[in-house]
Structure formats: structure tokens, C-alpha cells
Amino acid sequence: MKSIIQNPGAAINRLRKYLVMMLLVLVMGCSMTIESVIQPSVINGGETLVSTLHVNITTNAEQTSKFMIAILVPKMWNAREHATITFTSDITSGPQKMTAIPAGTPAPQADGLDWPAKLAATIGNGGNLINDWEWVAYYSDADYKVAANVEINATVTVSIPTTEDNISFKMGYVAANSTDGLSGTDRYGSFFPGCLRVNGTGDLIDFCNPQLSTIEPRTSLDNDIITINFDAGVIANPLSSASEVYLCASGITTDGQTIDACAAIDKTKLSSLGAGRFRLECWPRDFFAVPAGKTLQRLEYFFTNADGSVKVGYGGGASAFIYTFNCK
Amino acid sequence: MIKKLSIAVPGLLLVAFLLYSCEKEKAAIPTEPIKEIDGSWKIVGAQRNGTDMINRFDFSKFRITFSGNTYTISNPVPFIQEGAGTWSFDDASYPFKMNFQENGGNTKSTEIQYPVKNGKRNIVISFSPGCAANTYQYTLEKEN
Numbered sequence: 147m148k149s150i151i152q153n154p155g156a157a158i159n160r161l162r163k164y165l166v167m168m169l170l171v172l173v174m175g176c177s178m179t180i181e182s183v184i185q186p187s188v189i190n191g192g193e194t195l196v197s198t199l200h201v202n203i204t205t206n207a208e209q210t211s212k213f214m215i216a217i218l219v220p221k222m223w224n225a226r227e228h229a230t231i232t233f234t235s236d237i238t239s240g241p242q243k244m245t246a247i248p249a250g251t252p253a254p255q256a257d258g259l260d261w262p263a264k265l266a267a268t269i270g271n272g273g274n275l276i277n278d279w280e281w282v283a284y285y286s287d288a289d290y291k292v293a294a295n296v297e298i299n300a301t302v303t304v305s306i307p308t309t310e311d312n313i314s315f316k317m318g319y320v321a322a323n324s325t326d327g328l329s330g331t332d333r334y335g336s337f338f339p340g341c342l343r344v345n346g347t348g349d350l351i352d353f354c355n356p357q358l359s360t361i362e363p364r365t366s367l368d369n370d371i372i373t374i375n376f377d378a379g380v381i382a383n384p385l386s387s388a389s390e391v392y393l394c395a396s397g398i399t400t401d402g403q404t405i406d407a408c409a410a411i412d413k414t415k416l417s418s419l420g421a422g423r424f425r426l427e428c429w430p431r432d433f434f435a436v437p438a439g440k441t442l443q444r445l446e447y448f449f450t451n452a453d454g455s456v457k458v459g460y461g462g463g464a465s466a467f468i469y470t471f472n473c474k
Numbered sequence: 475m476i477k478k479l480s481i482a483v484p485g486l487l488l489v490a491f492l493l494y495s496c497e498k499e500k501a502a503i504p505t506e507p508i509k510e511i512d513g514s515w516k517i518v519g520a521q522r523n524g525t526d527m528i529n530r531f532d533f534s535k536f537r538i539t540f541s542g543n544t545y546t547i548s549n550p551v552p553f554i555q556e557g558a559g560t561w562s563f564d565d566a567s568y569p570f571k572m573n574f575q576e577n578g579g580n581t582k583s584t585e586i587q588y589p590v591k592n593g594k595r596n597i598v599i600s601f602s603p604g605c606a607a608n609t610y611q612y613t614l615e616k617e618n
Contacts, residue, residue, distance in 0.1 A: 363605070365605050366604050367605055368604070369552055370552065371527065371551075371552055427527070429551065432550075432551075473607065
């Protein structure tokens with residue numbers, strides 16, 4: 147402090163040096179932008195979803211890195227095993243291969259987190275409302291040396307075989323490199339092209355829109371503990387302002403037997419979470435007293451008030467919500 | 475003579491002291507005690523797919539009682555086995571796995587941890603009673 151006061155010229159020089167160093171730290175490396183994503187809004191279940199990403203990379207320093215592309219997908223697609231990603235660019239010749247990064251591989255500058263965990267922590271879930279999504283990250287097979295102060299354009303082709311599941315899902319894409327990772331918002335590009343509708347078979351699994359009722363985990367058997375959620379505020383319904391909500395359910399076994407649990411008692415009463423949200427934890431085998439040797443195939447359920455005079459079903463109407471037990 | 479003895483005796487004692495003062499130490503190798511789990515255990519922690527469930531589902535009445543190599547379950551909840559049977563550790567001193575064989579049924583194994591929490595022995599087990607993708611982790615604490 148004393149020396150600064152005594153020699154203001156030296157202090158100004160030192161400050162200038164620090165500012166230049168800070169500026170260098172800020173501009174070193176690559177900045178990445180996903181400028182556009184071409185993706186269909188509707189496909190049929192079982193088809194391959196093909197998306198094209200246009201990525202712009204601007205370098206401020208020479209760097210040798212792998213190119214990284216990550217995709218946000220529903221777990222049921224098992225994209226890590228089935229998806230393929232290639233790219234072309236200004237500095238390469240022909241399609242360049244990319245390979246899924248094994249889970250557990252630390253992402254750069256991520257405090258030991260692997261890519262899926264770092265992507266989930268930094269980028270999030272893309273607005274998907276059912277917790278059955280995953281990030282899958284891919285590295286280019288080759289390392290690429292890029293010069294300082296150049297602009298590179300890359301076109302990425304993502305091909306993901308889908309399943310027969312009937313879903314709507316908000317896809318997400320991230321581009322980065324193996325040196326900078328997700329260390330700064332200018333070091334990666336992200337893009338969320340909106341809700342993709344996959345017309346498949348079975349009940350609609352809607353990741354995009356709030357649901358009056360959901361069951362967690364998304365896939366389960368009757369020997370799991372399941373959580374039945376009721377969000378009375380999603381759409382206008384006769385229980386929108388109810389303070390007490392009960393479950394009125396039928397368990398249907400694989401051999402067609404129906405077991406009812408519809409009395410308004412403690413066992414069927416949902417816990418209030420506030421703001422019109424309720425939930426009930428339930429072990430279906432015990433809840434429905436399923437006889438030994440039998441297995442529940444599905445649930446058909448409504449929500450009711452205490453005296454049973456009001457009954458709310460799918461979409462707020464008179465049809466039952468349906469939940470099928472399976473592990474797909 | 476007395477003078478000679480007064481020199482010789484302390485000298486002999488010094489030699490004897492030096493000879494026997496460097497006796498080889500017999501190192502005692504510590505042995506890990508065999509894990510005794512006989513008694514009644516309750517669930518004090520429960521997670522489903524990493525979500526804390528202990529205050530969301532009623533686990534309070536569940537008990538598993540170990541006696542010798544057998545176990546019984548009362549007030550069941552989803553567990554690695556539904557009925558009574560026999561159990562074993564993969565290693566009695568350094569257990570990493572616990573095997574449960576239901577009477578007349580097959581054997582299911584679970585990786586375990588065996589920590590002491592709040593001065594009480596715990597067993598932490600993981601298993602999937604329904605879909606394999608749904609994992610449950612229970613922390614069992616011995617009663618009394």
C-alpha cells in the first residue's frame with residue numbers, strides 16, 4: 147500500500163498488467179454457439195429421429211481438443227447404446243465420427259462430475275416434467291488442433307432410433323469441447339427446439355405438459371412403492387379448491403380380477419403439499435391386498451372428496467386415470 | 475578380593491542387562507471380530523431412486539429379526555425377500571455382501587455397508603423389489 151502511494155506510476159502499470167491478464171483469461175479458448183437445430187416436431191414411434199445442428203465455433207487461442215455434443219433424451223430410448231452422431235466442418239474432410247462418453251468419465255473443469263451429472267447440474271432438464279430423462283454426451287473420435295482467432299462452422303447429424311412408446315418430450319442439445327467443458331456460458335452452446343411428439347402405442351407419457359395426475363417412478367411393478375400425485379391447479383376441475391382429496395382406485399390383476407379400494411379412509415387420503423398439490427405413497431400389493439400368486443397389471447383411479455360426491459378422472463373428466471405396471 | 479568383587483558383580487549385571495534388554499517383540503496381529511447381528515432391526519433410513527422416503531411411507535412397523543443363520547420379517551414393506559429364510563455374509567469378518575434365501579425360494583444378494591451411526595450399528599442394504607431400474611436403499615438399525 148505504501149509503495150503504491152509512493153509510486154503511483156508503478157501501481158498503474160501493475161493494474162494495467164492485471165487487466166491484460168484478466169482479459170487474456172477471459173478470451174482464451176473457444177466460444178461455442180448452436181445457431182439452429184432442424185428437428186421434426188412429430189414422428190412415429192419406432193422411427194429414427196434425425197436432427198441437424200449448425201454449430202459456430204470462434205477461437206481466441208490455439209487449442210487441441212475433442213468436440214463434444216450432448217443430447218437430452220428420454221431414458222427409455224437408451225440413446226447411449228443406439229444413437230449415432232457425426233459431423234462435418236470447415237477444418238475437416240468428410241463425416242467425423244463421435245462416440246458416447248462412458249458414464250463416470252469426469253468432465254473437464256467440473257469438480258469430478260461426469261458429463262451427464264455436469265450437464266444436469268448446469269443445463270438442467272430442459273423443462274421436462276417427468277424425471278425420466280438423461281443427458282448422453284459424445285466426444286469426437288479425433289482431437290482437432292485449431293488456430294487462434296478463427297471461426298469454424300460445423301454441421302452435426304444426430305440419429306436416434308426411438309421406441310414404440312407414446313411420448314411427448316423436450317429434446318435438448320449442447321455443444322462444447324474436451325478442454326473448456328461447461329466452464330463458462332460462452333464455452334458451450336445449448337439449444338432446446340421445443341416439444342417433440344412421438345406417436346407410439348400405449349398411454350401418452352407427456353414430459354412437456356403439466357399433468358393433473360402422475361405416478362412415480364414412471365415405470366414400476368406392484369411390488370414397488372409408488373407415489374400418486376394430484377395437481378388440482380393444472381386445469382379447472384371439481385376438486386380445484388378441495389382441501390381434502392382421496393383416492394378411489396381399482397387394481398386389476400393379470401388374470402382379470404378387480405380389487406377396489408375406494409373408501410374415504412386414512413389409507414386412501416392424499417397428503418396435501420400446498421398450492422393444490424397432493425400425493426399418496428402406496429405399495430400396491432399391500433394397498434390392494436393382492437392375493438399371493440397374483441400380480442397387478444394396471445391401476446384405474448379417480449380422485450374424490452371426503453363423501454365421494456365429487457369424482458375427478460383423466461383430464462378432469464369422468465374417465466379413470468390408467469397406470470400400467472411394467473418396466474419398459 | 476572384596477575390591478575385585480565390587481567391580482566384577484556390577485560388570486556381570488551390566489552384561490546380563492545388555493544381553494536380555496533387547497528381547498524380540500512379539501507383535502500381536504489384531505483380528506477383526508465376526509459381525510454379530512442377532513436381534514431385531516428396524517428401518518431408520520429409506521431412499522427410492524435416491525429420493526428420501528423415510529417420512530413419506532410408513533416403515534415404522536417393519537422389523538427383521540436375525541437369529542443364528544435365520545431371519546424372520548414382521549409388518550413387511552417392499553424388501554429384498556418377502557418371507558422368512560436364512561441369511562449369510564460373504565465374509566463373516568469383512569462383509570461386503572449379504573445373502574437372503576427365502577424358505578423354499580431362491581437366494582438374493584445385496585451389497586451392504588456396516589457403519590456405526592450415533593453410536594449404533596447400522597446395516598445399509600440396496601435392492602430392487604420391483605423393476606430393476608428402481609433401487610431402494612434401507613438403513614437398518616438394531617433395536618436395544
